[in-house]
Amino acid sequence: MNKAKKSLRHLMKNPYFLGFISLLWLLFRSGTKPSRITYPCQRASAAISFHLLIYPLLMPILIFLKKFLKASSRSQRVSSKMALSIFLISLSAIFTALTVYANIIINPRAVLSERAALTESKTAVSLIRVNGGSLEESLREAINLIGGIDYYIPPSSKVLIKPNIVRNQEPPDTTDPAIVEALINIIKRKNPSVIWIADGSGEGNTLENFKSLGYLSVAERTGAVLVDLNFGNMINVSVPGGGVIFNSFLFNRLVMEADVFISLACMKTHSQAVVTLTMKNLIGIAPGSVYGYPPSPTKWILHEKAGEKGDQYMAGVIVDLCRARKIDLAIIDGRIAMEGEGPHEGDPVKLDLLIVGADPVATDTVASVIMGFDPEKVPTLHLANQLGLGTNNLHEIEIKGEKIENVFYPFKPATGHENFQLFSTIERELYRWRINLTYVSAALWIITLLYIGSIKAGRQRYRAH
Structure with a gap:
């Protein structure tokens, strides 16, 4: 023995x-x-x-x-x-x-191919390579794959486009004005009554940031109206059924007056929220004059309330904002993304991708997987799925256009976020x-x-x- x-x-x-x-x-x-x-x-x-x-x-x-x-x-x-x-x-x-x-x-290709196998189509997300072609045509193709612009923009509607203008820093830190102009050109064929390009910067003056980043010339060429959401006529908006962190928000009235609300986001890692995509983009609709400490427009009160309730990754705040103001069309500009110490100090990654969907949770899920993050672990996506805001299950998302395994590129995460990834650090670097x-x-x-x-x-x- x-x-x-x-x-x-x-x-x-x-x-x-x-x-x-x-x-x-x-x-x-x-x-x-x-x-x-x-x-x-x-x-x-x-x-x-x-x-x-x-x-x-x-x-x-x-x-x-x-x-x-x-x-x-x-x-x-x-x-x-x-x-x-x-x-x-x-x-x-x-x-x-x-x-x-x-x-x-x-073998990520085999993993993603199996994981993205469609079992029940609850929503569709388009995934398009730009490949140096016309940005407007590529964006139109992406929208057409999920129903076309006619489906999303009723005639004579009021349209609000929410880019990410967190501060005065060139793309990919902020949304490229070129894609905003391309989207406006597509929308204008539906004869909307007004198109607002609106955001509330977290640093600096929003209108000055718009001007410095090239949005003023876009507005002049297209007839769109630039709006600073940090100020203006505010209205109280409740979170349906009560929120995780906030039960209601004060928003600039135009946020709710818009018939169509479009979140046009960058594709970045984030030092707190893990990733910043179309859902995280809505931090910008919370006015700095209300949720900051003037003269700073930084939304410190959002962070403080999240901290008080143990919302380490701001998932509850982000989901509350997305429930208070429903996103009608989610667009991610992944032509040049950002990895590493995002949202400001990261490194650019050239992907040449556009990701578009009606379900912001599903759209952000597809983007997160391409970036190498597990959507079941990303706090915002996990919580949003739990609360019925959308799906973070790839088996329920019909991906149209490129196959997700063909465009997969695992990002370096922000420090401390390695556990949110699909593969380990060594596996990521070797791949x-x-x-x-x-x-x-x-x-x-x-x-x-x-x-x-x-x-x-x-x-x-x-x-x-």
Whole structure:
């Protein structure tokens, strides 16, 4: 009995055995359902099973290195050519193992394809690549895929477009005025009675920010009216059924007077809310003159009330705002997005995407997944789904246009938000570098073989002489 226990303990310490068992478990659990690879137990299995792939590559090198060191210790001299050969072989093997892991074990395309498989269509979201073509035509195509502009804009209606003009900073920090102008040109064919471009900046004067960022010329060309939502005639608006943080809000009356409310957002990571998309964009409709401490327009009271009720990620505030003022059309400009320390200090990411939907929760869900975030974990999307504001279940969202797995690009999250992602930090970075790893691995093996070949050729010439 003791011998059996001893053998079992020895076996459990064997990396080959653990790697083999982990690989079997990984294939058994994820083979038929790839989305399970995002589960914690499957991530652990993937990491452990990696030993089964890397050891066969490294062990011959280690055995050879051991023999070489023994021989060199006896001769007290090490050939520099031999040492370089061993280094190149080792480096090539390591990069090959990483390449295998990045391209085979990590398989987001299979995960997303399975996870996005439609089982019940509750809403549709269009996903379009711009690819350097006409922005207006691409946006029109995206809207047409979910019913067309006729469906959303009744004749002679009042339309409010809410861009993200949080402060005076160029896109992707703020919404590009070019896409706002493209949208207005599409809407004008329905002869609306008025089009407002409205926001309440969190920093600086909204109208001055509009002017500095190029919106004044857009308004002059299109006839749209610029509005600062931080000021004006305010009305009290209740959250239907009561809110999570706020039961009612004071809004500029134009927010509720609009027949059609369009949230036209950037695609960014966020240091507090995890992501900022069409729903988070509604922070701008809360007037700074009411929810800030003048002369600052920053909406500190929203943050304070959220903090008092433990709303760490502002999910309750955002959902309350979206319930108080329903979004009729959600548009995300993902041509140039932002990753890392968003919403202001992040790095630009060129995706060339437009994401459009009538359900802001579903629209933000599609964008979040493309960014590498799990919509079931993103606080705003999780809470919005719970309260019936929309769906964050990809199985219920009909994605029209591009396939989500074909445009997937995992973003670097803001500090502390790694747990909200579909894949771990190591998996994300390996996946992003998978093509480069393949090239580097191939180049290293070519260099290694050429170098070893040159050594052998040199020896043959020496012996010939």
